[in-house]
Amino acid sequence: MKSYRKELWFDIPTRRAFINITPQVTACLAESGIKEGMVLCNAMHISASVFINDDESGLHHDFEIWLEKLAPEKPYSQYQHNGYEDNADAHLKRTIMGREVVVAVTNGKLDVGPWEQIFYGEFDGKRRKRVLIKIIGE
């Protein structure tokens, strides 16, 4: 069994953003030389997400509005977590969007549907944060 590991680093200038990381994950897979197996792609921070959805700006706008409705950022005082911090909503938003994705590797390619794109979801940005890519297989 082969294994491969890489960290992707981000420093998002806004509090929230969605970044398409499919090209980086594809490059990692090529570098790994693994032909059959699985890719784990996870946020290493608990106020961020890795998820799969459509790369369509209207939908990303809808996600922003929707997440704010389900887990509003303000007032900060509504959350006990916000004693020394103000990011409780980011923990909740990331819970809805998910920490990780696992993607199949077949014939050396990411085995995904035609519209599946992998995103980094930032919910508490303005600092350096990272995503782990781990690939196992042969």
Add this chain to the structure above:
Amino acid sequence: MKSYRKELWFDIPTRRAFINITPQVTACLAESGIKEGMVLCNAMHISASVFINDDESGLHHDFEIWLEKLAPEKPYSQYQHNGYEDNADAHLKRTIMGREVVVAVTNGKLDVGPWEQIFYGEFDGKRRKRVLIKIIGE
């Protein structure tokens, strides 16, 4: 390491439905000959889900009502994604239900709890869509 891949195809006549795919996943595992490892089972479409829960019709009714409350289908105009499409709510509903499950394989069996059943969750049906089964192990 062995690997196995299969696509399951669906053509659901309604917009939304939950289909128990545990028998198909079990059959794939038997066909693979893999005794120890992991099964990845994911929707290949971003308006559908694979998830694990109870095969109980009352609960499925509750899921339908609940998802409509959290991410209503209508009015279509509430979502920017709905310019050329009307399925923004399907993207949101699938986000709550999840894209994928990973299930352990032990002694050649799906290693699941007594009530765990694997479902395909369709949120934008009336067309052909598919699920990927990828199994790795030995």
Add this chain to the structure above:
Amino acid sequence: MKSYRKELWFDIPTRRAFINITPQVTACLAESGIKEGMVLCNAMHISASVFINDDESGLHHDFEIWLEKLAPEKPYSQYQHNGYEDNADAHLKRTIMGREVVVAVTNGKLDVGPWEQIFYGEFDGKRRKRVLIKIIGE
């Protein structure tokens, strides 16, 4: 390829609780002798969750309030599932929190970010329930 399997058992005296199981998962990994691979950690019950987030009591309080807002326990009669049972809300809450996590193994360690902790989320306690730890790799 090596594989390892263990069940963690819980008997939570309250209906809901969050239990940090990172020490148990770390011990399983050491016992497995696996240096490179992946850990699957999943609830074997459909009214419980395994998820990764912060071990901070204020945040756990916020999760409790938030989950009750999104999927209230009462009135029980609001859910069709609650014919013979009263735990429909537990199935919905666990759906938001997630069934499972997959964590990378690198150099014999759980390859997680500095604040990532693995939790068992109980939403229908007062009885014996379990979590599966499955590790594959080399």
